[in-house]
Amino acid sequence: MAAVTFEGATRTFPQSDRPAVDALDLGIGDGEFMVVVGPSGCGKSTSLRMLAGLEPVSSGRVLIDGVDVTGHRPRDRDVAMVFQGYALYPSMTAGENMAFALRNLGVGADEIRTRVAEAARILQLEELLDRKPAKLSGGQRQRVAMGRAIVRDPKVFCMDEPLSNLDAKLRVSTRAEIAALQKRLGTTTVYVTHDQTEAMTMGDRVVVLRDGRLQQIGTPAELYERPVNTFVAGFIGSPSINLLDRVPVRDGRAVVAGSLRIALPAAGAGLASVTVGVRPEGVDVAGSDPGAGDRLTARVLRVERTGAELFALVEPLGLTDGVGHRGDHLVVRLDKRLGVHEGMELTLRVHLDEALVFDPEGIAVR
Amino acid sequence: MTAVQAPAERSSRLSRAGGYAGLLLVVLVVALPLYWILISSLKERPDIYTVPVGWFPDPLTVDNYSAVGSGVAFTDYLRNSIIITASLTVIQVVLGVLSAYALAFLRFPGRSLVLLFVIGSLMVPNQITVISNYALVAQLGWRNTFTGIIVPLAGVAFGTFLMRNHFLSLPREIIEAAEMDAAGPLRMLWRVVLPMSWPTLIAFTLITIVNEWNQYLWPLLMADDASVAPLPVGLAQLQDTQGLTNWGPVLAGTVLTMLPILLIFLALQRHMIKGLTAGAVKG
Structure with missing residues (x-):
């Protein structure tokens, strides 16, 4: 040894x-x-x-x-x-x-x-x-x-x-x-x-x-x-993390969409735009309350069931101008009992504490 | 129900027939002269020359075979052939395998230069080196000795090249595994490399045996008498003494010369099977 x-x-x-x-x-x-x-x-x-x-x-x-x-x-x-x-x-x-x-x-x-x-x-x-x-x-x-x-x-x-x-x-x-x-x-x-x-x-x-x-x-x-x-964020985890690029920063918050604002860590002060990462399981279907800047609407493009789990491939709606996502869609893991189906419009709640923030070079901001 | 043939099936049958026709042609080209030698060696002297030719010896006789022994010192030539072929085969196989191992697995400065040199020597026809070799060997006083015949023929460029290429085709991982397992060069060769190389090694050995058994020019120049000359030289002498009028003993001698090689070939060829690396790598 x-x-x-x-x-x-x-x-x-x-x-x-x-x-x-x-x-x-x-x-x-x-x-x-x-x-x-x-x-x-x-x-x-x-x-x-x-x-x-x-x-x-x-x-x-x-x-x-x-x-x-x-x-x-x-x-x-x-x-x-x-x-x-x-x-x-x-x-x-x-x-x-x-x-x-x-x-x-x-x-x-x-x-x-x-x-x-x-x-x-x-x-x-x-x-x-x-x-x-x-x-x-x-x-x-x-x-x-x-x-x-x-x-x-x-x-x-x-x-x-x-x-x-x-x-x-x-x-x-x-x-x-x-x-x-x-x-x-x-x-x-x-x-x-x-x-x-x-x-x-x-x-x-x-x-x-x-x-x-x-x-x-x-x-x-x-x-x-x-x-x-x-x-590393993209390599570790399956399905991989959802990355949203060119998210503008306003008042210390990354504004992914009007209803989704992610507070930047102190180290991120001064950045004009960031990349935001959200794991597929960092998201739930929201209730009807207005939320606290943690909502994102999305349309379901396809549903993948592995038996134990359900992954919805969704297209986010109402993103801030200029924000793009890598790949054709975002992947979210949802409760398989929810009856999610193709074409459905969902309001998602993003767990803000689990969201990851990277600077434009892709380095984590903490 | 009627059997309907698909067009592809018909054409494959046709091409198979063509293949067999080609095979037959090749067999005829190879086998006919051999057959001719065999039957002529069993014919009586006048029957060899009759036209139209007889395809079966009638009457059958073995007199030609006893005439071989009385015409020349056949057993002496046979002994010499065995000595020369056996020594050359052992030397060439050992040298070929060892040099190929070095060229394939060991890292040393000038390795590719050595390989280039070996390949280069393959391109020089033997006839070119005969005169200088003769001068050298005569100077050493090796004329009419086994040493004089064997040493200049003991180079192994072809075998080195063949075995090296084979060694390089072996799964690299196994060689590395043996390195990790602390196998020294000789043990690596003997326990790991050679067990995966028997078919190629046997092919190399067989080619060497046939090649050395049939050596003619160099032994002819070196040997003065039956004390060291091999069978091909003896056959030529037999032809000189008998051949112009009496082909029977010459052909009988030819058959006797071919026989040992044929037996060795039959014994070895079934070992030249592939698949020795089965189960070594991957699942």
């Missing part, structure tokens, strides 16, 4: 003028489950590979347990990796796959047998140890890949989208299993994914990357409730 530190770690690929990872500063605590998330090409896998030693570090340093491992070979870092495609050795049985690293490290045969048996027990692979990967299902291969990592009892687990090849249902159950396993083993884990749901449900903390740059580090709740910019 160990803490991991990235100090200005940068990776520029040959024949590229822009770094894939740009001066990443990141501290991961001992035993922490850190999820690195971002859209494809944001540098999350490259960061992980720099930690694992599979990718050279162009400048900056990577430390494990306070030791600078920047120039070390992967085998000398005591890091285990679970690959997206599992990367099992096809000619070896599941058991041999798990034992391979221990054998290479010169661990005694008895010790190997004990540790493989223990890992197999934890992952419920006991029956499958003699099978070759070709005779295993996708979920079983995934577990063997996990087993190969845990038998080594390394300082750090690196996981590169280990669930992306599983079907949706298996992904949800394996997600919980991995998180539980990590808690139980207490091994520092860096987990890369493009799936914000995995990030929100698994991580102790989450790092959001974009174009090789760190956007925000925080607990899932922090990222959701206090995103530092519109990118």
Whole structure:
């Protein structure tokens, strides 16, 4: 077990003028489950590979347990990796796959047998140890890949989208299993994914990357409730946040519509216009009272039911001149018992305390 | 009910017939000379020259086969062929695999230059280097020795190139996984890379065996007698002594020369199956 530190770690690929990872500063605590998330090409896998030693570090340093491992070979870092495609050795049985690293490290045969048996027990692979990967299902291969990592009892687990090849249902159950396993083993884990749901449900903390740059580090709740910019706000949460651009500020309030005025935090003094973010669940259908500057009328364009939830795609009415919304519509989550239907005109109550305000550059105003 | 054929079905049947016709043609072109060698080696001497040709040996005789042994030192040539082919195959496969491994997986300065050099050497025809090689080998006093025949033929540009390209086609993740699992280069090669490479390696081995078994020009220049000359040289000698009037023993010798290669081919070809990486990556 160990803490991991990235100090200005940068990776520029040959024949590229822009770094894939740009001066990443990141501290991961001992035993922490850190999820690195971002859209494809944001540098999350490259960061992980720099930690694992599979990718050279162009400048900056990577430390494990306070030791600078920047120039070390992967085998000398005591890091285990679970690959997206599992990367099992096809000619070896599941058991041999798990034992391979221990054998290479010169661990005694008895010790190997004990540790493989223990890992197999934890992952419920006991029956499958003699099978070759070709005779295993996708979920079983995934577990063997996990087993190969845990038998080594390394300082750090690196996981590169280990669930992306599983079907949706298996992904949800394996997600919980991995998180539980990590808690139980207490091994520092860096987990890369493009799936914000995995990030929100698994991580102790989450790092959001974009174009090789760190956007925000925080607990899932922090990222959701206090995103530092519109990118993080839009990336975390599904369906994504509704963003209204070019909202004029009058008397310290962002005037989205005549009936919807959002008070700016003190830091927003002096801004002429802002971007306002409203989460789909930050809205209710209002009663008949006039409200307190928290009303927005909207027409329902479409209704999406997921069974448990109902999302209405709405077109806001009466917005202040010049205000635009990203995408064709706003998404609001409504009580499924309300009988909302297409074409209906609704008066919505916006929870003002949950609304987010960003400056014209997209940086959060707090 | 009447069966109605869709137009697509009819045309696919037609193209399949065309395919078989093409196959048949190719088989005839390849098989006919081989068949001719075989039946002529089993004919009596006058029957070989009769016109119109007889497609079946009648009467059947194996005299030509016993004549091979009395005409030249066939077993000596066979022994030499086995020694030369076996040594060259072992050397070339080992060197080819090791150099390909280095070129595919190890990072070292000048790697692409080395590769360029290897590919470049593929483009130089053997005949061009014969004279300088001869001068060098004669100077070393290696004429009429196995060393003199084997060493200059032991270069492996083709095998290096073939195996390197195959190694590069292996899933990168597995190589990285082995790196993370602390596998050293030899263990990585033996336990991870080669188990995924048998079909290509066997194809490479087979090509090498056939190639070296059929070596003619260089051994002919190097060898003076049956002490080191391989079968193709021996066959040529047999042809010199018998061929102009008596083709039977020459063709019988040819059949005997082909036979071991044919058996090796039949034994190895079923191992040249694909699918060794099944289950390695993805689900």
